[in-house]
Amino acid sequence: MRATVLHSPGDIRLDTVPDAVVQDDTDAVVRVVAACVCGSDLWPYRGANGDQPEPRRIGHEFVGVVEQVGSAVADVAVGEFVIAPFLYSDNTCAVCRKGVQTSCVNGGGYDGAQAELVRVPFADGTLVRVPQPVDDALVPHLLTLSDVFPTGHHAAVSARVGPGSTVAVVGDGAVGLSAVLAAKRLGAETVVAMSRHEPRQELARRFGADHVVATRGKEGAAEVKEILGGIGADSVLECVGTKESMKQAFQSLRPGGTVGYVGVPHGVELNVPVMFGTNSGLAGGVAPVRHYLDELLPDVVSGAITPGDVFDLQLGLDDVAEAYRAMDERRAVKVLLRP
Amino acid sequence: MRATVLHSPGDIRLDTVPDAVVQDDTDAVVRVVAACVCGSDLWPYRGANGDQPEPRRIGHEFVGVVEQVGSAVADVAVGEFVIAPFLYSDNTCAVCRKGVQTSCVNGGGYDGAQAELVRVPFADGTLVRVPQPVDDALVPHLLTLSDVFPTGHHAAVSARVGPGSTVAVVGDGAVGLSAVLAAKRLGAETVVAMSRHEPRQELARRFGADHVVATRGKEGAAEVKEILGGIGADSVLECVGTKESMKQAFQSLRPGGTVGYVGVPHGVELNVPVMFGTNSGLAGGVAPVRHYLDELLPDVVSGAITPGDVFDLQLGLDDVAEAYRAMDERRAVKVLLRP
Structure with a gap:
């Protein structure tokens, strides 16, 4: 599959990497419908976080359609449109139950979401389903629910x-x-x-x-x-x-x-x-997106709010390097990427 | 009148100073029924706040009876038992109206409350009346409302x-x-x-x-x-x-x-x-005592809570130096002083 790799500060490329696959029975694999570049992606892009010893996958905001689920996944099914909070969480541990899923004892970050497929650990605790059918015009607004709006x-x-x-x-x-x-x-x-x-x-x-x-x-x-x-x-x-x-x-x-x-x-x-x-x-601090989605999703689905208006540039995933440049140079507020 | 003066770190004395009097028409003068030593008084007593160039009055927690009021004072009258929050405030400015009387644009601290009389600027905005008659056994509990309990x-x-x-x-x-x-x-x-x-x-x-x-x-x-x-x-x-x-x-x-x-x-x-x-x-931060008194006073007057149990030593004002020593050496949790 194609996936974005930060090779060194300033050097963003769309590389071919092994397909994301289900590894644990609580995993899902999601086919990305839209991803985007976060302001926090610009810190390593600018080399502001210190040395980066080797190339690494990047990106953590995406929405998509469930492609594959592990045998223990019960709450999301293949074919469903889902929002992925930018960190995964089991949503059952003592910290998650306090609404701070970003500090989930089993939580963590994705391998890189500016890609075609993303492996999502603890799919039941992480992904939030969107009522079907999903109008394509709604996608930018839904995408903001993975990070920026919450x-x-x-x-x-x-x-x-x-x-x-x-x-x-x-x-x-x-x-x-x-x-x-x-x-x-x-x-x-x-x-x-x-x-x-x-x-x-x-x-x-x-x-x-x-x-x-x-x-x-x-x-x-x-x-x-x-x-x-x-x-x-x-x-x-x-x-x-x-x-x-x-x-x-x-x-x-x-x-x-x-x-x-x-x-x-x-x-x-x-x-x-x-x-x-x-x-x-x-x-x-780090926004516990999962905690907020039950409250925020209905207002986006109904059109009461249009947070996707922050996207002022849409590019294909092939143009991910230009997406970073446009945000780095403040030519764009936020760039939406379509695989 | 007699009033406590910190002459230099470690040197606390009860001195004779000019009587507190009404200076502005919004002032009251309160005769102290009980005062006490605050943990924060120990910082200058220990010399922890840096150089102290000259002797200064000290103490900011007290309850008492109104002795004198300025011509513009309307809400408290001579003879009433009052609680004095440890800072005075007009209780009408934009900051006070937000409930942060400690940052009142006209607020400030008393001349020193471990004394017989205290001048209270902005008496209407500062003092809180206690329903009469006030049982002497209630005094320690009321005294905590000037600072430590709120x-x-x-x-x-x-x-x-x-x-x-x-x-x-x-x-x-x-x-x-x-x-x-x-x-x-x-x-x-x-x-x-x-x-x-x-x-x-x-x-x-x-x-x-x-x-x-x-x-x-x-x-x-x-x-x-x-x-x-x-x-x-x-x-x-x-x-x-x-x-x-x-x-x-x-x-x-x-x-x-x-x-x-x-x-x-x-x-x-x-x-x-x-x-x-x-x-x-x-x-x-600095507790906006005035803001909390409407809520807390009834529970103290009713006996629902007994915050004055923190006082484990009562002394006459003459023994104020021993009061500081007892708290400094942690022989006492908190010392109540009676003029």
């Missing part, structure tokens, strides 16, 4: 967004834009998106942002405070993961507020005494 | 303790013990108190602790995990504020759980990548 949702939930909340979103990548949509869906009264890029500002507004602040850093945070009653946001959704973005997040927060963070942290430093003095909370 | 409560609320929660409490000082009581009051199913001192273990059990773990550090955290389903606590209440205690708190936490911290942080370091990977949240 990740934005996780930022909002972690930051305690609810009816009446005031919210600021740091980061205008696909996750940040998803966080705007998620915050509005949860009833936020006022959402301020922070973005300097006109097309992303436009999408943020379409997703419900009431204000857009183009200024960054301390000055940008001061603008957010000004907009939000002079005190800052109840909830700030940090969707970047750098030292600067986290700083900006806390500067935009009102006393007693919470930063919900979902940008993989790189060099983030926290000023604990200031956090303590202002009762500024921090919550979030 | 601080334990704040740890629990910040850590999202609710019905069914599993909870670990790090710290067996008066705040830690209060946190045990607060967690149980909020419906926690299982509370594990971490304490090596038999009398404090006993009080923790009396306040509702289901288990006591005497081991510290990583091994202690492993014992907590063992007790709590092998995964750790939903909520850990960090009531110390050191690097070691915070580390122990996160080690005792289950994935997706929250550390609620109320120990003033000294040298605390956070491992953000690990927090992110495990979805471990951090919330808390």
Whole structure:
């Protein structure tokens, strides 16, 4: 089968590798209908995670049709359309039962999902079926449920967004834009998106942002405070993961507020005494997508929300190298790949 | 009037100072019925907060009777018994309205409450009246409402303790013990108190602790995990504020759980990548006591809870130096002072 391989930083290729197959009786193999490139894929692509000794498969967001199941798989069947959360989980262990499937004691990551076939361990605990028939126009929206939209949702939930909340979103990548949509869906009264890029500002507004602040850093945070009653946001959704973005997040927060963070942290430093003095909370992390799908899927299937609008470029899997380039150079917000 | 003055680290004296008087028309002056020594008073007493250039008044927890009010004070009257949250606040600004009176834009600390009289700015926004008559036996319990019990409560609320929660409490000082009581009051199913001192273990059990773990550090955290389903606590209440205690708190936490911290942080370091990977949240800070009193006062007045049991030594204000020594040497959990 064809599968994406990161040979070294900047060197992405579609290689031919052995077909994914059922190895354990709890496995399924899914034929990918659509996959995509995640902002977190760009870290190793840019060489930001340190040395990469040898080529490795990459990609973790996909939807598809079940191709094969192991003998112990009971809840999904061959031919069904499924969403794959970006990590697999047994969904039965003590940690999964707390709703934190990303820390499942038997969980882990796929071999690489920017591919034609993906082996999914613990298929029953991982895959979520989509009611048939699945209209092709729905595919981009469903695809966001494997990672990007529930990740934005996780930022909002972690930051305690609810009816009446005031919210600021740091980061205008696909996750940040998803966080705007998620915050509005949860009833936020006022959402301020922070973005300097006109097309992303436009999408943020379409997703419900009431204000857009183009200024960054301390000055940008001061603008957010000004907009939000002079005190800052109840909830700030940090969707970047750098030292600067986290700083900006806390500067935009009102006393007693919470930063919900979902940008993989790189060099983030926290000023604990200031956090303590202002009762500024921090919550979030790797989004437990499986936990959220029962809640989010119906709103996508019904068309109540259209999170797939974050995809502004569709390419064939053959063009995966261009997909990475387009995202790396910020020519595209998020790229959808069709095998 | 007589008032406690910290002359230099270790040198606490009861001095004679000018009487507290009404300065602004929103002030009240309160005659102290009972005051106490806070764990946070021990930091400057031990010289841990750096140089202290000159003598300063100290103390911030007290209850008393209103002695004098400014012309603009409407909600408390001379002769009323009041609880003073350990910081004053206008209770009308945008931050106060969010329930974070500790960050009130007009708020601040008293001149020193281990004294006979205390000037209370913004009396209407700060003081909370206690229904008359006040039985003297209730005074210690009411006194805890000025700081220590709502601080334990704040740890629990910040850590999202609710019905069914599993909870670990790090710290067996008066705040830690209060946190045990607060967690149980909020419906926690299982509370594990971490304490090596038999009398404090006993009080923790009396306040509702289901288990006591005497081991510290990583091994202690492993014992907590063992007790709590092998995964750790939903909520850990960090009531110390050191690097070691915070580390122990996160080690005792289950994935997706929250550390609620109320120990003033000294040298605390956070491992953000690990927090992110495990979805471990951090919330808390300086307890907004005023915000909690409407909820907590009735349970104290009714006798439903007896948070004043943390006082294991009562002294006259003349003996304030001995009060500090007893707490510093951990001979007393918490000392009540009567002027």
